[in-house]
Amino acid sequence: MSYMPKHPIYGALHCIAEQTTFKGNRFDAVEKILSWLIKENIIKPEKCIVRYQQNGHRFLEGIKKVVTGDFPDITSDYVGLEYNTERETYFSNPSLDYILCPNCKSDLESNEEHEDIFWKALNQWRIHGGDEFVHCPVCEKKVLFHAFQFGTGCGFSDLAFTFFDCRGLTEVFQAEFERQLGCPVRLVVKHNV
DSSP states (O other): OOOOOSSOOOEEEEEEESSSSOSSOHHHHHHHHHHHHHHTTSBOSSOBOSSSSSOEEEBOGGGGGTEESSOOOTTSTTOEEEEEOSOEEEESSSOOSOEEOTTTOOBGGGSHHHHHHHHHHHHHHHHHOOOSEEEOTTTOOEEEGGGSEESSOEEEESOEEEEETOOEEOHHHHHHHHHHHTSOEEEEEEEOO
């Protein structure tokens, strides 16, 4: 069952493991991150529905030390943290503007046939468990999804943490998040979710 907020909020900040397919036990990584966030007084230990899933945690006062911009209203039922351990794509905007190959700098978005090849490979990864690469139709090199440059915020992973009603994270917190997770993260902000 999905719950939608009754009032407008800023949006969502997706903190995505930079590894398209996480190179460890995703569930152990989630427990490590949640334990750390609970210890730091950033989230409540009890699970709840924040927006979409039963794996949410409400924010506590500690969130105000680690986010940038306006602070979330921690009394709201619709702000908090959720995590996802399924393969998913995250976009800040439904239109990508461009998809640049890191090798040949070709814009796959500008050619419908090339764009289709990219999206088919991405859907193969997300839905059918395929690998995390696409063969660039221009230079014919095998390229990791994350290596492409996108016109808007975009990321792909099977491990992500979503901070609802947050605009950004402090550099210190992001660095510690990466250390705790054991890999770099990519931040994708989605407005008005």
